[in-house]
Every structure is written in structure tokens, then in C-alpha cells.
Amino acid sequence: MPTISDAITKDHRELEHYYNEVVNNSGNHDHQQRYGNQFTWELARHSVGEELVVYPAFEKHLGAKGKEMAEHDRKEHHQVKELLKVFQGMKSTDEDYVAKLKEIWGPLSKHMKEEEEGDMPALEDKLSSAQGQSESMATAFSYTKAFVPSRSHPSAGEHPPFETVMGLLTAPIDHIADLFRKFPQETISPNPSTK
Numbered sequence: 777m778p779t780i781s782d783a784i785t786k787d788h789r790e791l792e793h794y795y796n797e798v799v800n801n802s803g804n805h806d807h808q809q810r811y812g813n814q815f816t817w818e819l820a821r822h823s824v825g826e827e828l829v830v831y832p833a834f835e836k837h838l839g840a841k842g843k844e845m846a847e848h849d850r851k852e853h854h855q856v857k858e859l860l861k862v863f864q865g866m867k868s869t870d871e872d873y874v875a876k877l878k879e880i881w882g883p884l885s886k887h888m889k890e891e892e893e894g895d896m897p898a899l900e901d902k903l904s905s906a907q908g909q910s911e912s913m914a915t916a917f918s919y920t921k922a923f924v925p926s927r928s929h930p931s932a933g934e935h936p937p938f939e940t941v942m943g944l945l946t947a948p949i950d951h952i953a954d955l956f957r958k959f960p961q962e963t964i965s966p967n968p969s970t971k
């Protein structure tokens with residue numbers, strides 16, 4: 777059974793893969809569009825999944841320090857979501873398509889590194905007191921990701937329950953819109969509930 781850290785790290789590596797597919801395939805606009813769409817889809821869901829499942833766990837298990845970590849991470853998410861909101865509306869034939877993705881990648885890669893090297897080990901340390909706690913959080917994280925928006929909708933502070941309510945409202949609209957976007961495997965969207 778994967779732990780919550782495993783689940784987070786796996787998503788981060790996938791995002792890195794999608795990013796590289798866009799950046800390293802200049803000229804192949806169809807390929808770049810598919811992977812750019814996949815990047816948006818994964819990053820939007822990953823971010824809200826963390827806001828709903830992981831950051832509240834920092835606050836619950838790590839006291840004042842955890843609250844600080846959660847606030848810091850929510851601010852960074854907000855910054856990235858504002859950039860993603862622009863990128864998701866762009867076409868791969870746009871002159872600054874790759875430049876915009878690189879603009880996202882700067883703060884995002886730093887944020888993911890902090891999560892992997894600082895935040896998640898601190899949380900795992902606390903979760904280890906109860907057997908299976910981290911694994912059940914990983915399950916909650918993957919279920920949550922199936923029901924959240926798949927486009928960026930920056931909100932005031934990225935705090936639940938606002939994220940939860942907005943997610944319930946916007947997710948179905950995003951998921952229908954995905955049907956008309958191209959993704960790497962198919963011409964229709966990957967079904968979020970299968971991943």
C-alpha cells in the first residue's frame with residue numbers, strides 16, 4: 777500500500793514528465809498541446825487534492841509549525857494556479873506557450889522539492905505513530921482527486937471548505953470540457969475516476 781508521501785511524489789514525477797514532453801518537443805504542436813493539457817489536468821487535481829487532504833493534516837498533526845507550513849504552501853499554490861489559469865487557455869501554437877509553462881515550472885519545482893524533502897517527511901514522522909494512517913490518507917487523496925476540478929480556479933486563500941464547495945460546483949463542468957480536449961493517449965479525456 778502506498779503512503780501519502782508515495783502518492784504525492786508519484787504525482788510530482790508525472791508532472792515533471794508532462795512538462796518535459798512539452799519543453800523538449802518544440803515544433804510538434806499536437807504533441808505539446810496534448811501534454812500541456814495533461815499537465816493542466818494533473819496539476820489542477822493534485823493541487824486541490826493536497827489542499828483538501830494533506831494541508832489540513834499538517835495543521836492537525838504538526839501544531840503551530842504545521843499551520844505555518846499549510847499557509848506557506850497554500851500561498852505558493854495560489855501563485856501557481858494564477859499562472860496555470862493563463863496557460864490552460866493557451867494554444868501550443870502560441871508564441872509564448874513554452875515560456876508560460878516554464879514560468880509555472882520555476883516556482884512549482886521549488887514547491888514540490890520543499891514538499892518532498894521537508895513537509896512530507898515531517899508529516900510521515902507524526903503519522904507513523906498509528907499503523908496504516910499514511911496509507912489511508914493516500915486512499916483519501918486518490919478518491920478526492922476524482923471529484924475535484926481539472927482546470928485551475930484560483931480562489932481566495934485555497935482554504936477548505938471553500939475549495940470543497942467550489943470543487944463540487946466546477947468539477948463536472950471541467951470534466952465535460954475535458955471531453956473536447958486532446959490528451960496523450962486518447963482524443964478524449966482520461967477518466968479521472970480511473971486514475
Ligand SMILES: [Fe+2]
Pocket residue numbers: 823826849853887891
Ligand atoms: Fe503542493
Ligand SMILES: [Fe+2]
Pocket residue numbers: 784788822826888891
Ligand atoms: Fe505537491
